[in-house]
Amino acid sequence: MSPSDVSRPAKPEMVFDRDAEWDALVAFTCDDRPDAGLGVVSGRLRQGKTHLLKALTATLGGFRFGAQQATRDESLRRLDDELARYTGEAPPGHRPRWEGVVDALFALGERGRPVPVVLDEFPDLVRQSPELPSVLHNAYRRLRGTGRANRTRLLLSGSSLPVMSRLFGAAAPLHGLADLEITLRPLDFRQAARFWGIDDPRLALLVHAVVGGTPAYRVYVADDTPRGPDDFDSWVCRTVLNPRTPLFLEPHHLLQEDTDHWDRALCHSALTAIATGCRTQGTIAECLGTPLTDASHCLMLLQANGLLHGEPDAFRPNLVRLRIAEPLLAFEHAAIWPQRSALEQLDADEVWRRARPVFDSAVAGPHFAQICRDWVVDHADETVFGAHPATAVHGSLPDPGHHAGPDLEADVVVRGRAGARSGALLSVGLARWDEVMDLHHLRDIRRLLTLLAPGEDVTRTRPACYSGVGFTPALRAAEADGEVVLVGLDRLYGGE
Incomplete structure (x- = not known):
């Protein structure tokens, strides 16, 4: 113009x-x-x-x-x-x-x-x-x-x-x-903390794990914000679990308005499956007990409306993992959905007491890992990983020592720019929301790098540990020696 x-x-x-x-x-x-x-x-x-x-x-x-x-x-x-x-x-x-x-x-x-x-x-x-x-x-x-x-x-x-x-x-x-x-996209996690007026980074992440970066939700709770970390549980009970607030039925309204009258029961069940650990179309269809075609239709509908996001695995690009893009829906379907009927019989405090352990493991933990990935792409200085990050996604590898066991997981796999092909492997990291990280986490990352070495150039790949509660002195010493990148909540919310 x-x-x-x-x-x-x-x-x-x-x-x-x-x-x-x-x-x-x-x-x-x-x-x-x-x-x-x-x-x-x-x-x-x-x-x-x-x-x-x-x-x-x-x-x-x-x-x-x-x-x-x-x-x-x-x-x-x-x-x-x-x-x-x-x-x-x-x-x-x-x-x-x-x-x-x-x-x-x-x-x-x-x-x-x-x-x-x-x-x-x-x-x-x-x-x-x-x-x-x-x-x-x-x-x-x-x-x-x-x-x-x-x-x-x-x-x-x-x-x-x-x-x-x-x-x-x-x-x-x-x-x-x-x-x-x-x-217009949701506010990112740093913008959301400022919008809600929250200075404490741990509290900011907990609130973001419930309401995300959707501006209207502050209006939905009449500007009620947690007064501090100790007020978080009470805030959940008096807002999102309170039938008198518009936020109480918002997960239902989101599907009602965004799925255009398609099979909302299937959509709710699909979101519950994803929120509780299923990540691929096949495992979701199996969990739902529905044909893959029906599950795929439902998942594509949710993706088209911006409620689901699919990302190729960092090490196996043909494996696409799905995650819920709206935190309120993840919160609802992991922690609250199984307790909905109890809300009609018990007070919110008792329901939240039951749901809080699920929230910590199935909501806050995965949400923290996603915030770490967002930080890498949106806020990390290029000197942190030796080049400007292009992507940060989840990665997994089969464990050669346990053929029938679970995959080896990397929460934050960072790659640089490289045209149509996968970029240079800048970093492989683990994210632990409620765990003080130690040298054994660094050893786990090094094992992953050893397994990747035959097919990837890992000579410049930097191990990284992301923690919501901190790092041991031994791991801090490894950071001082340049062996690992450490990222805590203060750095997520205020550093590069």
């Missing part, structure tokens, strides 16, 4: 973080070129899209229409009424077709200055009006054909990731029209 002479406003204080997204939206909206522009804002539910777009239109004097699950005629009437209120003009009578309403929206950009025009939750409009994308396409074609100046900056927002993908895919009418595409 061409540079703009229009002044670009600072981000309002009401918007936490989202600096890059705000800058991109303002640059798009304030661009003074005399052509109508189209932007796309997508992201899962509760990530703050509406909050951000409301701030944008309020700051720049734009127009925003929040779509609802309503009939075509009701949506057209509501949009007409809100347009009349925005312009201050008398309602022209309700337009019966989208062509007239779209023309009225683009007329807002004929007044000289760039004007942001937001259609929020655009997929809800398209479900009842499948012709709408073609109407917009034709409107853009007419505007560009006439050469008449128009500075409408239309922003289409949506939470249904599969629908948004289809609407702007290669065969869709709107394909190729967008000047801007933004995906």
Whole structure:
């Protein structure tokens, strides 16, 4: 886009973080070129899209229409009424077709200055009006054909990731029209700690293991944050396990809204299987007792909606491991799902007393390992591993000493950049949430490196230990000698 002479406003204080997204939206909206522009804002539910777009239109004097699950005629009437209120003009009578309403929206950009025009939750409009994308396409074609100046900056927002993908895919009418595409993701673990106002890194990780980086969840608990590490258990009981808070039923609502009325029972069971240790399609189908085709359909649906994430194993790339991308769903299906019926008979304190050991082992531990992987890619200085990390994933190898036993596991396997092939093996590490790490952990990593040596260049691979509770003096001495990289909670939340 061409540079703009229009002044670009600072981000309002009401918007936490989202600096890059705000800058991109303002640059798009304030661009003074005399052509109508189209932007796309997508992201899962509760990530703050509406909050951000409301701030944008309020700051720049734009127009925003929040779509609802309503009939075509009701949506057209509501949009007409809100347009009349925005312009201050008398309602022209309700337009019966989208062509007239779209023309009225683009007329807002004929007044000289760039004007942001937001259609929020655009997929809800398209479900009842499948012709709408073609109407917009034709409107853009007419505007560009006439050469008449128009500075409408239309922003289409949506939470249904599969629908948004289809609407702007290669065969869709709107394909190729967008000047801007933004995906709003959850806050990362450091941003989330600041958002919740938590300074203690252990408490910050525990809270993140429950609610992740979804901004809306702080509103869902009326800004109730733990007062300190000793308040965490009570905070869980008075928020996520409290039927009077919206967070109590949020896991159910996430599947209800994101799975588009498919087999939600199967989705719940699949998430429970993953949360309790199953990681591949085959083991999940076996756990569910369903055909692999049915399990695969369910898992693909969850992945398309951003609720599951699949990653190839670091050492066996044909083995794809699945993990739950939304921490609240992992928390629910590992620790709370088996106790749901008990919540109707017992108080939350008793239910949480039963669930807490499962949370520590099946939720907090794996979540800590994922935070360590995120730290490697997003925050670690390139000097830590000798090069800039490109990926950090889980890895596993068969144990040659125990052919029928469990695999040897590496929680944080770091590789550098290398085009289409696997990059250099920069580091192999273990992550232990509630275990003080010692020299025997370093020996386990060295054994893994020995097994990898025939097929990998491990001469520069750095062993790493990640712990939520610390390291022994002997391991600290090994770090001082350059034998191992040590990463604790303080480094995760404040170091490189």
